Amino acid sequence: xxxxxxxxxxxxxxxxxxxxTASRSKDYDYVWIRDVCYTVIPYLTSSCGRYEEAYxxxxxxxxxxxWKIDIHTKQKPxxxxxxxxARYSKNLTEIHVEWGHAQHDAIGIFLWGVGEGVRHGxxxxxxxxDLEIVQKLVxxxxxxxxxxxxxxxxxxxxxxxxxxxxxxxxxxxxxxKMLVVVPQHIIRKGEETLRFLLPRESQTKDADLALLSLxxxxxxxxxxxxxxxxxxxxxxxxxxxxxxxxxxxxxYNNGSEAEWCFGFPxxxxxxxxxxxxxxxxxxxxxxxxxxxxxxxxxxLYIGGTDKPNGNTPLAWAVAMTYLLHERVQxxxxxxx
Numbered sequence: 048x049x050x051x052x053x054x055x056x057x058x059x060x061x062x063x064x065x066x067x068t069a070s071r072s073k074d075y076d077y078v079w080i081r082d083v084c085y086t087v088i089p090y091l092t093s094s095c096g097r098y099e100e101a102y103x104x105x106x107x108x109x110x111x112x113x114w115k116i117d118i119h120t121k122q123k124p125x126x127x128x129x130x131x132x133a134r135y136s137k138n139l140t141e142i143h144v145e146w147g148h149a150q151h152d153a154i155g156i157f158l159w160g161v162g163e164g165v166r167h168g169x170x171x172x173x174x175x176x177d178l179e180i181v182q183k184l185v186x187x188x189x190x191x192x193x194x195x196x197x198x199x200x201x202x203x204x205x206x207x208x209x210x211x212x213x214x215x216x217x218x219x220x221x222x223x224k225m226l227v228v229v230p231q232h233i234i235r236k237g238e239e240t241l242r243f244l245l246p247r248e249s250q251t252k253d254a255d256l257a258l259l260s261l262x263x264x265x266x267x268x269x270x271x272x273x274x275x276x277x278x279x280x281x282x283x284x285x286x287x288x289x290x291x292x293x294x295x296x297x298x299y300n301n302g303s304e305a306e307w308c309f310g311f312p313x314x315x316x317x318x319x320x321x322x323x324x325x326x327x328x329x330x331x332x333x334x335x336x337x338x339x340x341x342x343x344x345x346x347l348y349i350g351g352t353d354k355p356n357g358n359t360p361l362a363w364a365v366a367m368t369y370l371l372h373e374r375v376q377x378x379x380x381x382x383x
Contacts, residue, residue, distance in 0.1 A: 048335065050376070052342040053369040057086060060362045062137055064107075065100030067362050070346065075358040077142065078135045080105060080153040081201065084160045086362040088264060089369045091167055099169050105157060106173070108139040109180050120186035124149070131187065133203065147199030149206065151191065152260070154184055155215030159265065162222025172226070182227040188216050194236040200249075201257040202292055207249040211257035213240045218265035241267070246275040248293070254279035255293045256310055262317040270321065277317060285310070288337050288348035302351030308337055308344050309364035312371035319374045331375045334368060344368050 060068045067086045068076040083101050090098035109116065109131070116131065124130045130148040132141045161181060164171040172178050193216045200209040217237040220229050241261075245268065248255035259280065262273045284290045290310025292298070299305035315330030338344060344364040345355030 048338055048342060048368075048372060050369055050372050053365055053372065054089065056342045056344075056360050056365050057089070057362060057369075060086075060360070061097070062104075064139060065097075065104040066108075066139060067101065068137065069363070070358040070361050072358045075346070075361075076137070078137060078139060079133055080108075080131075080135075081133065081150065081156055082363050084153075084156040086366045087160075089366050089373075091163060098164060099171060102157075102161060102164065102171055103173065104139065106177050106180055108135060109184075110176065111139070112141070113180065113183070116180075116183045116187055120183055120190050123191055127199075130191075133199075147203040147206075149196075149198040150200065150203065150212070151188065151193045151196065151198045152201050152209070152212040152215035152257075154188060155193075155212065155217070155219035158184060158219030159215065159222045162219070162224075162226065163264075165226065166222075178227065181223055185220060185223065185227055185229050185233075188220065189230065189233050194233070194240045201260070202296075202298075205251070207251060208240070208244065209257070210241060210244040210248050211255065211260050213237050213244070214261040214265055214267045217241065218267050245272050246279060252293045254283040256280060256284055256290050256307065256313070257292070259313050259317050263313070263320050264316075266320065273317065273321060277314070277321075280310075280314065285314075288353075290314070291350075296350075299347060299356055300350040305347040305350045305356070307347045307364075308355075309361070309367040311337065312364075312367040315371040316367065316374065319371075324378055327371075327374060327378060331371055334371060338368060342368075 060071060066078050067083050069079050069082045070076060087098045087101045127148045132148050133150040133153050134142060136142055161171050194213055197206040197208050198212050199206060200212055217234060220234050247253055248258050258276045261268045286306040288306040289308040291304035291306055296304040311330050311334040315327050318326035343360035346358035346361040348355050
């Protein structure tokens with residue numbers, strides 16, 4: 048697979064405002080904060096401008112709803128719609144249907160992405176107003192008490208205290224410490240929660256694909272904990288076409304749990320972080336086996352079938368595949 052082909056697929060989901068739709072599917076062509084942040088990681092080290100432009104679009108989105116952020120830097124949200132919304136229309140306006148908008152990890156990855164961009168020398172902050180938004184998001188996480196607040200998590204489902212959400216916030220707060228005021232105690236409280244929860248994702252989930260985020264891209268767990276997470280994911284969640292999100296997942300379940308295609312490249316990226324190169328190559332081979340010739344990686348294979356669902360391509364899955372492809376290319380170059 049040519050990496051350029053994968054980037055071309057991502058361009059088909061890029062909007063004129065710089066953001067990305069989650070997929071080209073009519074059922075899934077919304078803009079999620081989380082999906083955009085994952086989708087542009089391939090551009091973190093490039094000079095094409097796509098990384099910064101995606102974050103500028105998200106900054107503008109957050110400015111539109113700054114009034115809501117202002118309220119909830121002082122008053123904790125009581126209802127799901129009061130939270131910063133997780134998904135938007137293509138013109139970056141809120142979609143007014145009931146949804147699990149308590150997704151602290153989405154705010155965490157936004158902050159992490161801003162900080163990472165700055166660390167890589169990118170102009171992430173255009174003006175004082177952008178900086179004010181970053182500061183208000185820090186106070187928002189403090190107000191909701193993310194370290195002990197139940198949220199809908201990465202999969203937008205049941206309200207629980209999720210390790211992956213807490214970890215995203217810890218990573219995000221650490222990433223913007225040099226830009227704005229981040230009270231040290233709110234990072235410390237998040238780290239304490241992780242020590243209590245890990246290697247579980249939540250009270251009801253012993254193994255969950257979302258935990259991989261704590262290894263890649265966030266790097267907020269020790270090597271020992273990372274290995275525990277990887278062992279649980281590979282032994283309990285790995286399947287033929289990818290990984291299930293967690294046991295008894297009902298999304299696209301047709302007799303068994305749906306198999307998410309980005310599970311394989313995500314595992315490969317995590318093993319790359321640990322320097323376990325044989326595993327990196329193993330998961331690239333598994334990724335290649337499910338990778339369409341046109342590079343349009345599906346969201347998942349419907350549980351109990353050999354058919355992908357309609358959310359094809361999934362931007363986030365294409366980005367993960369590209370990132371692992373580049374790691375493998377570097378590995379092969381280094382040994383040649």
